[in-house]
Amino acid sequence: MSKNYKRHTITAALPYANGPVHIGHLAGVYVPADIYARYLRLKGEDVLFVCGSDEHGVPITIRAKKEGITPQQAVDKYHTIIKDSFKDFGISFNIYSRTSAQVHHETSSEFFKTLYNKGIFEEKVTEQYFDPKALQFLADRYIEGTCPKCGFEKAYGDQCENCGSTLSPSELINPHSTLSGEKPVLKSTKHWYLPLDKYENWLREWILEGHKEWKANVYGQCKSWIDQGLQPRAVTRDLDWGVPVPLPGTEGKVLYVWFDAPIGYISATKDWAQQQGTPEAWAPYWQDQDTKLVHFIGKDNIVFHCVIFPVMLKTHGDYILPDNVPANEFLNLEGNKISTSRNWAVWLHEYLQEFPGKADVLRYVLCANAPETKDNDFTWKDFQARNNNELVAIFGNFVNRAVVLTRKNYDGIVPAQGTLENIDKEVLEKLKELPEKVAGSIEAYRFREALTFMMELARVGNKYLADTEPWQLIKTDASRVKTILNISLQISASLAILAEPFMPHTAAKLSEMLGLEKLSWKDAGKDNLVVGGHQLKAGGLLFDKIEDETIEAQIKKLQDTKLANELASKTVAPEKPAVQFDDFTQMDIRIATIIEAEKVAKTKKLLKLKLDTGIDTRTVVSGIAEYYEPEKIIGQQVCLLANLAPREIKGIESKGMILMAEDKDGKLSFVSPVNKITNGGTVS
Numbered sequence: 268m269s270k271n272y273k274r275h276t277i278t279a280a281l282p283y284a285n286g287p288v289h290i291g292h293l294a295g296v297y298v299p300a301d302i303y304a305r306y307l308r309l310k311g312e313d314v315l316f317v318c319g320s321d322e323h324g325v326p327i328t329i330r331a332k333k334e335g336i337t338p339q340q341a342v343d344k345y346h347t348i349i350k351d352s353f354k355d356f357g358i359s360f361n362i363y364s365r366t367s368a369q370v371h372h373e374t375s376s377e378f379f380k381t382l383y384n385k386g387i388f389e390e391k392v393t394e395q396y397f398d399p400k401a402l403q404f405l406a407d408r409y410i411e412g413t414c415p416k417c418g419f420e421k422a423y424g425d426q427c428e429n430c431g432s433t434l435s436p437s438e439l440i441n442p443h444s445t446l447s448g449e450k451p452v453l454k455s456t457k458h459w460y461l462p463l464d465k466y467e468n469w470l471r472e473w474i475l476e477g478h479k480e481w482k483a484n485v486y487g488q489c490k491s492w493i494d495q496g497l498q499p500r501a502v503t504r505d506l507d508w509g510v511p512v513p514l515p516g517t518e519g520k521v522l523y524v525w526f527d528a529p530i531g532y533i534s535a536t537k538d539w540a541q542q543q544g545t546p547e548a549w550a551p552y553w554q555d556q557d558t559k560l561v562h563f564i565g566k567d568n569i570v571f572h573c574v575i576f577p578v579m580l581k582t583h584g585d586y587i588l589p590d591n592v593p594a595n596e597f598l599n600l601e602g603n604k605i606s607t608s609r610n611w612a613v614w615l616h617e618y619l620q621e622f623p624g625k626a627d628v629l630r631y632v633l634c635a636n637a638p639e640t641k642d643n644d645f646t647w648k649d650f651q652a653r654n655n656n657e658l659v660a661i662f663g664n665f666v667n668r669a670v671v672l673t674r675k676n677y678d679g680i681v682p683a684q685g686t687l688e689n690i691d692k693e694v695l696e697k698l699k700e701l702p703e704k705v706a707g708s709i710e711a712y713r714f715r716e717a718l719t720f721m722m723e724l725a726r727v728g729n730k731y732l733a734d735t736e737p738w739q740l741i742k743t744d745a746s747r748v749k750t751i752l753n754i755s756l757q758i759s760a761s762l763a764i765l766a767e768p769f770m771p772h773t774a775a776k777l778s779e780m781l782g783l784e785k786l787s788w789k790d791a792g793k794d795n796l797v798v799g800g801h802q803l804k805a806g807g808l809l810f811d812k813i814e815d816e817t818i819e820a821q822i823k824k825l826q827d828t829k830l831a832n833e834l835a836s837k838t839v840a841p842e843k844p845a846v847q848f849d850d851f852t853q854m855d856i857r858i859a860t861i862i863e864a865e866k867v868a869k870t871k872k873l874l875k876l877k878l879d880t881g882i883d884t885r886t887v888v889s890g891i892a893e894y895y896e897p898e899k900i901i902g903q904q905v906c907l908l909a910n911l912a913p914r915e916i917k918g919i920e921s922k923g924m925i926l927m928a929e930d931k932d933g934k935l936s937f938v939s940p941v942n943k944i945t946n947g948g949t950v951s
């Protein structure tokens with residue numbers, strides 16, 4: 268199956284420009300993609316690593332409306348934050364583009380037109396929800412209702428965030444507009460559909476037969492989608508933000524964000540080519556069969572990259588298909604799902620500010636703990652432990668000892684190797700083996716395993732020094748020390764290469780310290796990377812300890828978020844639609860006094876009350892037994908809705924309703940006049 272490719276196109280999911288990037292995004296997508304891209308470049312492969320901001324879709328328009336700015340202003344803000352933070356973190360994109368760019372509008376319009384002209388789409392006029400007040404069709408997140416699959420009350424028109432089901436607005440129970448709260452009406456509108464059902468057999472063959480090597484989580488999700496039967500999927504929306512549908516008479520319609528977003532990878536490549544001054548250079552990266560295309564994404568994007576986008580690429584005809592889609596599961600934070608809207612996240616731009624010079628520590632921890640086969644949890648304690656016990660105590664300690672001893676004993680000039688003893692040979696054997704293991708794991712998309720092999724080399728070095736104790740030996744056997752330090756420096760040099768994909772800043776610092784020239788993967792494992800007589804450069808520590816106070820401050824920050832969320836969730840009911848004064852005056856609300864009270868038999872909640880209303884004495888059944896004991900409320904003045912039509916409750920005729928105030932937990936309390944009022948007094 269493995270083919271010799273001439274070049275590599277690596278894509279990383281386009282981050283949605285309605286918030287900054289957090290550690291979940293990084294662990295799921297950008298860290299593994301970057302490790303892969305950097306490794307291939309070190310191998311001397313032709314690599315194009317593309318990404319950009321995904322700037323269309325309903326959530327952006329909702330945010331813009333909320334903040335009173337235009338959608339373009341909304342995306343500009345996050346595009347800049349995201350782009351800068353990726354750069355500082357060392358994500359080595361060849362281009363970070365954006366879908367509001369002109370090149371993307373052109374590319375996605377062209378794409379749509381090609382499919383349209385080939386007769387791929389089905390054109391359908393359907394009845395869709397329309398907000399009669401906001402005068403707008405309600406696509407995706409503009410509509411909310413109860414999920415038909417799990418009963419979650421705040422499911423969106425396109426997806427239920429509680430159970431993960433993909434929905435269409437017509438499936439929602441009790442739908443309402445998120446713009447006005449109105450119940451939507453049905454109105455007919457025309458849209459274009461990609462008939463995925465027609466490509467079911469092809470998908471079955473291409474993925475289920477042809478890509479059995481894909482990760483189990485990815486293959487499994489594809490299989491379940493295909494086995495459930497695919498449906499035609501609308502690729503246009505009634506919205507005013509996005510790429511306009513490039514057909515006459517379609518004002519107010521744009522391409523569905525999930526249609527245009529993956530085309531964004533192609534547009535980004537074109538953007539790169541234009542910026543290079545070689546506008547045609549994009550084509551081989553997308554059209555040449557000798558190009559290996561790999562999509563890095565998180566699990567919620569699998570269907571788009573394994574089913575929908577491939578059908579688009581195939582039906583278009585000019586493009587290659589992905590060779591692999593190594594999607595990750597999800598990273599959680601301190602036991603809870605990461606969430607942009609609940610601010611439950613470690614934000615990359617904040618981390619970079621609060622931990623200056625420590626981008627690689629986060630890269631290391633996120634790779635070591637990446638959700639490759641199952642969801643995983645990030646905790647600050649684990650972050651601290653991995654830094655202190657692994658990066659500082661093993662990697663940093665080893666390199667530091669090797670360099671400091673060379674400086675102290677030989678003025679920083681690499682000593683030559685003498686006769687090798689068994690322990691030296693064993694260590695050199697490991698040095699030769701481990702780079703191949705790291706490479707094998709990276710090529711199999713097992714980045715955690717690759718990182719373990721890289722660290723294994725640091726461990727081997729650290730143990731070698733601990734076992735041979737050159738700092739003692741220098742007093743008795745100086746020539747032996749030369750060999751030991753020479754070998755330790757060869758290991759350090761290989762570490763500078765092996766660490767580059769994972770911790771590029773550290774690798775650069777280390778290779779600077781060792782005075783290495785340009786690094787290349789094929790050099791890793793060699794025993795002569797720094798020859799005797801070579802001068803080491805300036806030193807410095809690669810890593811330093813992270814103290815408890817620093818970690819406690821981060822944990823405190825999260826606790827504050829939790830508290831703020833709890834406070835914010837104590838909301839009051841929203842205001843009801845306006846009524847006229849006349850509507851209100853029709854209600855006869857009066858002051859009455861409870862003169863008798865008893866529990867209604869065989870019920871938990873009901874009390875049977877006798878009231879003096881000033882006009883009569885009447886019986887009212889009220890659901891307050893959990894809050895008031897009958898004997899304690901005799902003489903209590905209450906407000907009564909006197910002209911409510913009588914109702915029979917548990918065989919008792921109840922005439923009117925006692926008004927109760929209800930707090931957020933559902934606890935009830937009488938509403939009564941501050942001063943005693945004659946029974947029958949009105950409330951108005």
Ligand SMILES: Nc1ncnc2c1ncn2[C@@H]1O[C@H](COP(=O)(O)OP(=O)(O)OP(=O)(O)O)[C@@H](O)[C@H]1O
Binds near residue numbers: 282598
């Ligand atoms: N917690 C997570 N763990 C792993 N991958 C994630 C996580 N959250 C998002 N991703 C992935 O990151 C990529 C970019 O995400 P995107 O910008 O679409 O945000 P999102 O999924 O809406 O996340 P959020 O709601 O947290 O902002 C996607 O491929 C997505 O699958």
Ligand SMILES: [Zn+2]
Binds near residue numbers: 415422427428
């Ligand atoms: Zn659901």
